[in-house]
Amino acid sequence: MTRTPVAEILKSESAAETALVQGWVRTKRDSKAFSFIEINDGSCLSNLQIVADATLDGYDESVLPLTTGASVSIEGKIIPSQGKGQQWEMQATSVTMLGEAESDFPLQKKGHSMEFLRSIAHLRPRSNLFGAVFRVRSRMAYSIHRFFQERGFLYVHTPIITGSDCEGAGEMFRVVTTAGEEIKLGDDEFFGDPTYLTVSGQLEGETFACALSNIYTFGPTFRAENSHTSRHASEFWMIEPEIAFCDLNQDMDLAEEMLKFLVSDVLESCAEDLQFFDRFIDKGLIERLEWVRDRKFERVSYTEAVELLQKSGQTFEYPVEYGANLQSEHERYLTETHFQCPTTVYNYPKEIKPFYMRRNDDGKTVAAMDLLVPGIGEIVGGSQREERLTILRENMKEHDLQEDDYWWYVDLRRYGSVPHAGFGLGFERLLMFVTGVANIRDVIPFPRTPGSADF
RNA sequence: UCCUCUGUAGCUCAGCGGUAGAGCGGGUGGCUGUUAACCACUAGGUCGUUGGUUCGAAUCCAACCGGAGGAGCCA
Numbered sequence: 001m002t003r004t005p006v007a008e009i010l011k012s013e014s015a016a017e018t019a020l021v022q023g024w025v026r027t028k029r030d031s032k033a034f035s036f037i038e039i040n041d042g043s044c045l046s047n048l049q050i051v052a053d054a055t056l057d058g059y060d061e062s063v064l065p066l067t068t069g070a071s072v073s074i075e076g077k078i079i080p081s082q083g084k085g086q087q088w089e090m091q092a093t094s095v096t097m098l099g100e101a102e103s104d105f106p107l108q109k110k111g112h113s114m115e116f117l118r119s120i121a122h123l124r125p126r127s128n129l130f131g132a133v134f135r136v137r138s139r140m141a142y143s144i145h146r147f148f149q150e151r152g153f154l155y156v157h158t159p160i161i162t163g164s165d166c167e168g169a170g171e172m173f174r175v176v177t178t179a180g181e182e183i184k185l186g187d188d189e190f191f192g193d194p195t196y197l198t199v200s201g202q203l204e205g206e207t208f209a210c211a212l213s214n215i216y217t218f219g220p221t222f223r224a225e226n227s228h229t230s231r232h233a234s235e236f237w238m239i240e241p242e243i244a245f246c247d248l249n250q251d252m253d254l255a256e257e258m259l260k261f262l263v264s265d266v267l268e269s270c271a272e273d274l275q276f277f278d279r280f281i282d283k284g285l286i287e288r289l290e291w292v293r294d295r296k297f298e299r300v301s302y303t304e305a306v307e308l309l310q311k312s313g314q315t316f317e318y319p320v321e322y323g324a325n326l327q328s329e330h331e332r333y334l335t336e337t338h339f340q341c342p343t344t345v346y347n348y349p350k351e352i353k354p355f356y357m358r359r360n361d362d363g364k365t366v367a368a369m370d371l372l373v374p375g376i377g378e379i380v381g382g383s384q385r386e387e388r389l390t391i392l393r394e395n396m397k398e399h400d401l402q403e404d405d406y407w408w409y410v411d412l413r414r415y416g417s418v419p420h421a422g423f424g425l426g427f428e429r430l431l432m433f434v435t436g437v438a439n440i441r442d443v444i445p446f447p448r449t450p451g452s453a454d455f
Numbered sequence: 456u457c458c459u460c461u462g463u464a465g466c467u468c469a470g471c472g473g474u475a476g477a478g479c480g481g482g483u484g485g486c487u488g489u490u491a492a493c494c495a496c497u498a499g500g501u502c503g504u505u506g507g508u509u510c511g512a513a514u515c516c517a518a519c520c521g522g523a524g525g526a527g528c529c530a
Contacts (some may be wrong), residue, residue: 004492006467010497013459027490027491027492029489029490029492029493030486030489031487031488031489031492031493032485032486032487033485033486033487034487034489035489036489036490036492037490038485038490047488047490049489050490051488055516067480067481068480081488083488083489083490085489085490085518093517102465102481102483103465103480103481104465104466104480104481104512105465105478105480105481106465107466108465108466108467108477108479108480108491109479109480109491110466110467110479110480110491111467111491112464112466112467113466113467113523114523115522115523116466116522118522119522131502151480154505170528170529170530171528177473180456210521219494221530223528223529223530224529225527225529226456226528227527227528228456228523228524228525228526229524229526229527229528229529230523230524230525231527231529232528232529232530233530237530298520303486317526325528327526328525328527344483358516377530378529379530381529381530382465389530424529424530425528426529427530429530430530439523442529451521452522
């Protein structure tokens with residue numbers, strides 16, 4: 001007999017004579033004549049309740065010793081439940097314990113701290129919360145591919161080991177070989193020149209957009225910033241579409257359309273998990289997501305945003321002045337207090353943005369945009385790229401960059417250059433936004449942060 | 456890198472200068488349908504580490520190690 005996922009059994013439309021379920025015991029309640037066993041196999045948030053009569057063959061050996069965390073294989077009938085709280089349950093005809101859980105199994109039915117669960121990252125997917133988070137993570141990854149594939153975008157695998165520096169993206173990890181315990185640097189470079197773990201696939205992505213028109217990347221990126229916050233990790237996943245024949249407005253349109261698509265999909269496909277988050281993690285989550293799905297996003301230029309913040313009458317810890325980056329508190333005011341919805345800020349001063357962003361006609365700003373969401377801040381950052389050779393060269397000079405280091409990037413402007421634009425979406429930030437989970441370490445299976453790379 | 460908080464049983468925590476506690480989890484027994492089941496009994500701890508103050512330290516002090524929150528940087 002083949003295993004039926006718990007999710008499928010719970011969706012049954014009629015009783016069944018026989019079925020096989022396999023999973024892990026979440027809880028067991030014994031009485032004199034029978035035991036209730038709740039098992040979970042990760043296929044959905046809910047457990048399946050199993051009723052095992054004390055008269056069952058092998059009851060003493062295979063049912064009584066079961067504790068939370070043990071793995072089981074159970075055959076039985078699917079019948080309507082006599083109790084409240086679930087529609088279907090299984091009347092066991094055979095219970096086999098596959099693996100016992102020793103008495104110090106750390107997951108209990110009462111609440112755990114998130115810090116403790118991080119220390120058992122190998123077991124936390126067996127908890128309700130992390131099961132739900134990683135089901136949503138999987139669905140969102142699928143949904144991102146679907147969004148781009150349905151629109152004719154090609155998926156490009158940009159390199160993870162790279163010699164190029166996507167300037168402005170942050171500190172990099174160096175890639176070296178080992179000879180025993182000795183780390184080789186300098187003359188013995190494996191690749192001839194120094195290499196790093198990628199901080200962004202954007203520059204390589206542009207080369208493919210300038211050939212295949214619409215592309216996207218979706219892969220891991222690495223930042224060696226010594227950041228200690230709930231929103232930063234040293235290894236995270238990023239989605240970077242790059243679109244040829246595209247300006248900043250179309251770029252912003254795409255980013256907003258994508259976010260609405262993803263939110264709409266998670267509301268539909270992960271309803272049970274979202275209800276769990278809404279109830280235990282972030283009250284009001286579903287209402288907020290529905291709002292994002294249904295409402296138009298706001299859009300303001302950087303200059304307007306600065307004026308708006310200055311006129312707000314709010315006192316900020318950091319002063320608002322033209323030419324400075326918007327601080328977390330400023331972004332928060334815009335999305336959470338002023339507009340109360342996702343907001344795209346565009347046309348930033350060129351001094352605070354990287355060399356590849358396209359200079360606007362005013363000579364002062366570049367065609368950059370940040371999509372800000374309540375609670376998280378920046379979730380998307382993008383720009384129209386500078387496609388004019390002479391201006392790109394000027395920008396590189398102003399940023400003290402050597403053209404030789406970017407020769408192939410410059411070449412794109414020498415051979416059939418086209419207007420193009422793109423953006424980066426932090427996958428974990430998206431997950432924090434749609435699940436309400438407050439810490440990035442809790443939406444990635446095995447988080448890497450400064451000082452911590454366990455598992 | 457800066458600022459702040461924190462470390463006691465498998466877990467969540469109380470104890471804050473005078474013999475180490477509770478709830479949950481585990482074990483044993485009980486209970487005719489339970490839903491974070493319930494009732495009784497029971498095992499379980501070098502109080503993060505090292506040093507200091509004291510007649511006496513989980514408790515006060517210092518350093519170190521681990522964890523967290525915020526800022527900056529960014530996604």
